Amino acid sequence: MSSDYEFSDDDVDNVFDDEDIEMQDDDSDGDDGGDMDDFKVAPKTTRKAWEVQFDSLTQASIEKLMEKDVEHIRGILGVDESKAGLLLRHNLWNKERLIEQYMDNPDKTLIAAGAAMPEPEPPRPSRRPSRKPKASASPKSDTFVCSICFDDAPDITPLSLDCGHAACSGCWSAYITSKIRDEAEHACRCMAEGCGLVASDEFVRSAVDEDTYVRFEELLVRHFVACMPHLKFCPYPSCTNTVSCPGAASKTSLTTVVPIVSCGARGLASTSSGSMTQSQELTRQVTGKEHKFCFGCIIDSDHRPVVCGVALLWLKKCRDDSETANWIKSNTKECSKCMSTIEKNGGCNHMTCKKCKHEFCWVCMGPWSEHGTAWYSCNRYDEKGGVDARDSQSKSRASLERYLHYYNRWANHEQSAKLALDLFAKTEKKMEEMQITSALTWIEVQFMKKAVEEVDKCRMTLKWTYAMAYYLAKGNQKDLFEDNQRDLERAVEDLSELLESPIEPENIPTLRQKVTDKTVYVQKRNSIVLEDTAEGFLEGRWAWNATVEGFEDPVPQDP
Ligand SMILES: [Zn+2]
Ligand SMILES: [Zn+2]
Ligand SMILES: [Zn+2]
Ligand SMILES: [Zn+2]
Ligand SMILES: [Zn+2]
Ligand SMILES: [Zn+2]
Known part of the structure; x- marks a missing residue:
């Protein structure tokens, strides 16, 4: 910063x-x-x-x-x-x-x-730099010579603080302006060598232009x-x-x-x-x-539910590992069935290949059918299943895979939120057009807005839950945390998908009902994640697998 x-x-x-x-x-x-x-x-x-x-x-x-x-x-x-x-x-x-x-x-x-000035001492001209031979502590009666720029024009105005170290007004103005503008310094000390007097606000006001004074x-x-x-x-x-x-x-x-x-x-x-x-x-x-x-750290956005120490640790990790993680941010992937290239152009993770109609999850690349049932486990880094699905052989590879699991989901929520906002801008335009061509009222075409805002908010929560889960020590508490995370994620993806469904005037009433219901549900799930995590911090319930400032040292465990 x-x-x-x-x-x-x-x-x-x-x-x-x-x-x-x-x-x-x-x-x-x-x-x-x-x-x-x-x-x-x-x-x-x-x-x-x-x-x-x-x-x-x-x-x-x-x-x-x-x-x-x-x-x-x-x-x-x-x-x-x-x-x-x-x-x-x-x-x-x-x-x-x-x-x-x-x-x-x-x-x-x-x-x-x-x-204030120290007690007056006899002047010590020997200490003055030789390049300022004409420097004078007080203006001479006949002609004034500025001790900074050596200007001796008859019309220049000598200015000084209470110490009497005079310079021309141009030099004072340039000096104080540069202090304020370039150095962001509010205490402007006298220009004379060894003089510690600070310019009063009045003096500053008289020396600089209005913008600089502001x-x-x-x-x-x-x-x-x-x-x-x-x-x-x-x-x-x-x-x-x-x-x-x-x-x-x-x-x-x-x-x-x-x-x-x-x-x-x-x-x-x-x-x-x-x-x-x-x-x-x-x-x-x-x-x-x-x-x-x-208020607590330098992050200029909402990083709830995770505390500053963990959030900063995660951001540092992402910065350090950004080279390795870069490839994963790419916006295209290959269909796992027919290998044709698919571009993600909406916030929803339910992908359907245009060529072979294969339905899969953008995040884990697994078939979507498995996500639609109670067996929705896309949010977990399942180490047993993961070994088969992902080619993690060595331990270092495994730790990178583990990091990428969380990073991928973290980055995806941010990306999806952005794409959803883009999509919403298009949808909103379409709905406002429909308002003109159909009998719908303005209110009736506004229901999407609330839903999109809620999805955006929840994706930010979800994003940070992955930073939290990465550092949470294994155990019961982490399992419960990930249960809540999964439920919120599932609800958000459902609502997200609904928001991308085609809109025609005749399907608006049903869509509106569905979207409104889902929005309420998503809101509820988000509250649960935020509240439970916040209470966990107050109760000191969360334990970490890394050293986090202000918390107890982690219990040694497998990475
Ligand atoms: Zn000058
Ligand atoms: Zn001075
Ligand atoms: Zn502000
Ligand atoms: Zn913070
Ligand atoms: Zn395909
Ligand atoms: Zn998935």
Whole structure:
């Protein structure tokens, strides 16, 4: 992840060992025990076991919180607003620690934050680089020569911070703009060598253009948010919202909850103001993709039901093994009967060869007839049966086969979800045409939309269940997990197939009934998977076959 912040998580953790009383007025307390209790209590609200409590905040409301802190420090330390801001930023917004340090040694604290100069020392011209011979600490009375660009034009304006190290306004502007734009740095120290004074917000405002100042304000907000363990900035491009999620503020909480949150915004922000009409803007807000992301890790999508540690482990594995796995992502396969090439062009895994009419499963290549009965075991890596069907001879081959089994299904759900959305776009168009040519109402042709959305959601759940199953230790719990996974997968594939059936005005009423019933069922199966997995995490029921951060070490077993 690209980071705008120059300190590591550890720094933040250390600074926030102390209780932050002010912030706790409107949030639940910061200690882990308290938060955990919140999650173990049977939900009195409608919140599900797999959901976390969170709030979304705009940039303006974060700025209000910052102002409140600045005001607080200003009152206690008796410094001006600008100094209070610099002190807080330098001390990572930890008010208690700042006050303590200031009381102990105010000068030292101010100097470290770049809010004051050290005691004046006699100038030491010998330390100046020889390439700046004309450099001058204070403007001469007759002509000013910029110490950076050596410009001595009579009309240039010398500018300096309180230290008096002057440079021309052009140099200041270029310097601060580059700090903000290129380095994402909000603390712009004086350009003079060895001078640690930081430019005030007022100075920055006067030195840069409006767009750069907007970026500067955003950097301040991002810095504040990064300092607060219970806050996270929305990772979607151009979005400036923040999410508050106290229940996922500590690392230990991430072994029991999957903190999927949303900043409240949708779609992509308009790049420049006025480039979108009002109705375009409205469409974006209504139909755009919700800004959903994980509060606990860097994954900017919903990875429920699996916890961050396992999800990240899986993604790393996929990255490392992507070369080997590449071939499997291919979109064509050969019919196992007549060997003619078949392209997958829908989300459904029930394939029928155009040439020989052989029906088979896209994922396991087995005959579809076996999938239609109670003996639906496509989701399991059945080691006994697998040995015959797959040519796994050596142990390393077997472990690759095992990985590919899970990876193939993982990737397929993602691919199928994409294809289903494409197909839906076509279907929706067709149905809207039918609305014109037949007696159907708009409402009557909308039933597919809900179903497609549900399939999409469930395929994301299924996708991550394969990451989970790959790392689950063998045993009863894994078997139960895979039972639930199989039931959801079966229901999703059924609904998916239904969505691809031909649509004619006369079959719409029956189709509608079938699709609606199946959608409800799929929803139910998805809830079962999400809920049971979430409860398992709270109960500490899941054991892994690999080392996962925050969990007990795995019991040795065969891979
Ligand atoms: Zn200059
Ligand atoms: Zn200076
Ligand atoms: Zn957002
Ligand atoms: Zn996560
Ligand atoms: Zn065939
Ligand atoms: Zn299959």
